[in-house]
Amino acid sequence: MPDRVPPGPADGAEPAGKPRRPTMVDVAAKAGVSRALVSLVFRDQPGASEATRQRVLRAADELGYHPDNAARLLARGRSRTLGVVLTVHQPFDADLVEGIYPEAERLGYDVLLSASAPGRDEAKAVEALLSHRCEAVILLGPTSPQAYLAELGRRTVAVSVSRRVPGAHLDSVHTADTVGVRQAIDYLAELGHREIVHVDGGKGPGASDRRRAYRGAMRKHKLPARVLPGEYTEDAGMAAARQLLDEDRLPTAILAGNDRCAAGLLHAFARAGLDVPKDLSVVGYDDSHLSHLSHFDLTTVRQDANRIAEQAVRQAVARLEDETVAPAETVLDPKLVVRGTTGPPPRR
Incomplete structure (x- = not known):
């Protein structure tokens, strides 16, 4: 007698035991409002009273609902994401990344990182970011040929950090x-x-x-x-x-x-x-x-590092928000910091 196969879920149904992700409709039902009103709340648009807004947010929190902002932005033709290319073993690049995140967040942008390393050059790192719909690319200490950087500047908004690229259509931020x-x-x-x-x-x-x-x-x-x-x-x-x-x-x-x-x-x-x-x-x-x-x-x-990072983000965003803004070069002043590895020369 053949083994009996237990009935499975109908096509399109959630597998047994796997919780279904809450939707905007669920939030609307729990809050006792329309789905359109829930959408207004999550888009931070006028049309809902403060009491209703708080009721919707509370219902979403209780259900564990999180809006898919990335999908919404892509549907509008924007990702609001900045790509950053860094070198894995450079401590200064890590310091720059720490400054990039808060400034990007302040301006309403997300950040994706892509590293260059042995066997993975900057061009591969850049293409990975562009394939993920990054709207601009910030290159930390780029070493690619000038011709490649110039071509990249024609394709997308790009910022070169710590390197001047004369004649290329891209921003640069560096120290004097x-x-x-x-x-x-x-x-x-x-x-x-x-x-x-x-x-x-x-x-x-x-x-x-x-x-x-x-x-x-x-x-x-x-x-x-x-x-x-x-x-x-x-x-x-x-x-x-x-x-x-x-x-x-x-x-x-x-x-x-x-x-x-x-x-x-x-x-x-x-x-x-x-x-x-x-x-x-x-x-x-x-x-x-x-x-x-x-x-x-x-x-x-x-x-x-913080000032350089902030300026790089601001220049990228300025050009994304206004196509008439031309690429700019920003030069920041350095400062000698004296610690314990210097002193008078030895007597000889």
Whole structure:
């Protein structure tokens, strides 16, 4: 005798045991009002008294009903979502993201993140955001070729953070790197340093501006300039430190391309038994949360992550809300923050 198959749900019915999601109709029935009135309440439109509004919200809360805002916005042709492309291992990018969220929320926008990483370049990260209907893209420290960024600016509203992209139809927000580097070199020169090396950021965002500013500041103080090729990574800092340790004479101070590079320098010098700042001074760039840690206590050039993030969001939203607004470049002032990795040069 064949096994009996228990009856299943009719086509389209909810499976047994699975609770049905409450709908706007359910809220209307519980509150004793029409569905149209419930819709007005959730769209924050006039037409419902305060007492009725509170009754509807209370009914929705008791039922566990949440309006599908994303679907409603898409139906109107808007997602009100900003896409953000970041690099996974950059602490300063994390600081920027912390500033992006509250400003976007204040202006009525959601945020989606997409990371670039080994095997996943910025173009893939951008396309993922656009496929999820992001209305604008904010790129944190983009490294893509200028031609790609220019093409992206023609396709959508885009903001480049920490990198200038001359001639491209996109916004940019960055710190005045020339000013920040000059502050660092002026400070070291005032301490008495005469042998100051710069470990640069290679092809990273802002690296060429910082390299050029370093050479200019050293000329101003009539000091010899020396640039060691690097990147915005701890490994690059450690490699530069090993190169310097192999030489007959160490510089008295080093300006790193960013805080991660400075962390690599500090690690390598500590392993070699050197005392920073007694034996040499180290300055970073960014003032990321990494530099605040007590075992680093890093002197660094501060980029105001919150102000940069807020400005990037505002510029993106301004162009989304008004098509006549042209892309803008915003340059913010940096500030040298003196901590425990700098001091007078050693006596030799």
